[in-house]
Amino acid sequence: MSAVIVAIDGPSGTGKSSTSKAVAEAMGLSYLDTGAQYRAITWWMLSNGVPADDAEAVAAAAAKPVIDSGTDPAAPTIAVDGTDASGPIRSKEVTAAVSSVSAVPEVRSRITALQRAIAAEAPGGIVVEGRDIGTTVLPDADLKIFLTASPEARASRRSGELKGKDATDLSATREALIKRDAADSGRKTSPLKKADDAVEVDTTELTLEQVVECVVTLVEQAAAAKGGGTVGAEAAEAADEKAGQISK
Numbered sequence: 001m002s003a004v005i006v007a008i009d010g011p012s013g014t015g016k017s018s019t020s021k022a023v024a025e026a027m028g029l030s031y032l033d034t035g036a037q038y039r040a041i042t043w044w045m046l047s048n049g050v051p052a053d054d055a056e057a058v059a060a061a062a063a064k065p066v067i068d069s070g071t072d073p074a075a076p077t078i079a080v081d082g083t084d085a086s087g088p089i090r091s092k093e094v095t096a097a098v099s100s101v102s103a104v105p106e107v108r109s110r111i112t113a114l115q116r117a118i119a120a121e122a123p124g125g126i127v128v129e130g131r132d133i134g135t136t137v138l139p140d141a142d143l144k145i146f147l148t149a150s151p152e153a154r155a156s157r158r159s160g161e162l163k164g165k166d167a168t169d170l171s172a173t174r175e176a177l178i179k180r181d182a183a184d185s186g187r188k189t190s191p192l193k194k195a196d197d198a199v200e201v202d203t204t205e206l207t208l209e210q211v212v213e214c215v216v217t218l219v220e221q222a223a224a225a226k227g228g229g230t231v232g233a234e235a236a237e238a239a240d241e242k243a244g245q246i247s248k
């Protein structure tokens, strides 16, 4: 019996990472943050003097870094050339450069191959989150979800995260999100886009717990439609329990 494959896409700050991790943990699935992989390769470029806006130089170096992703949803990891990169990939510099680097076709083909290999090897199934998972990376996923939220809600969530660390005001955060989404949606190679067969969930007025509950239900339905072989009895029971807790 094969494992359930879940693709979760959407713009920045819609809750992809938080939702995907919680759903994967509740249901005994692996978890892959593909944005972390694009951030990791961007960090390598910046650390090795490759200008992020020089597409030819980025393409020439795209095969060099060794990117390693750990897929335990309780403790996901990302390493570059054997070094933990989980801190530096979240820097302002990487965030500002990641859309340029991830638009380069040689970068995308390399990272896409890596993502497909990780999904194929996930023993009990996997939740993969990003921008092009449902459209390009895993077009045959058992369930595709596209998360959305208003720019105001996304900026407010991000500003809450940044408080005390990085004094960016709400409107600057909102503008930065919109700019990154425009770059990610406007690139030629596998842009940020809802797959035709994805379920769209607008999270603007939902709590994270409500979004998780909704996605857990969709995954259970997809697993059942597939023949019930993907979410084991124990994991399904844990998911039911979690859904029960959330709805209280």
Ligand SMILES: Nc1ncnc2c1ncn2[C@@H]1O[C@H](COP(=O)(O)OP(=O)(O)OP(=O)(O)O)[C@@H](O)[C@H]1O
Binding pocket: 010, 011, 012, 013, 014, 015, 016, 017, 018, 019, 035, 157, 158, 161, 203, 206, 207, 208, 209, 211
């Ligand atoms: N439904 C929600 N209600 C309120 N806050 C939320 C909700 N979903 C996520 N958050 C919070 O919003 C912030 C951004 O969430 P998250 O990192 O999961 O988004 P994302 O879509 O993965 O963003 P990115 O693509 O930029 O990595 C986090 O602080 C998270 O806790």
Ligand SMILES: Nc1ccn([C@H]2C[C@H](O)[C@@H](COP(=O)(O)O)O2)c(=O)n1
Binding pocket: 012, 034, 035, 036, 038, 039, 098, 099, 102, 103, 129, 130, 131, 132, 133, 180, 184
């Ligand atoms: N499947 C993906 C995932 C991510 N990216 C790019 C575009 C994003 O701006 C950037 C960082 O992602 P985040 O950490 O914010 O989720 O990575 C992409 O092109 N394709």
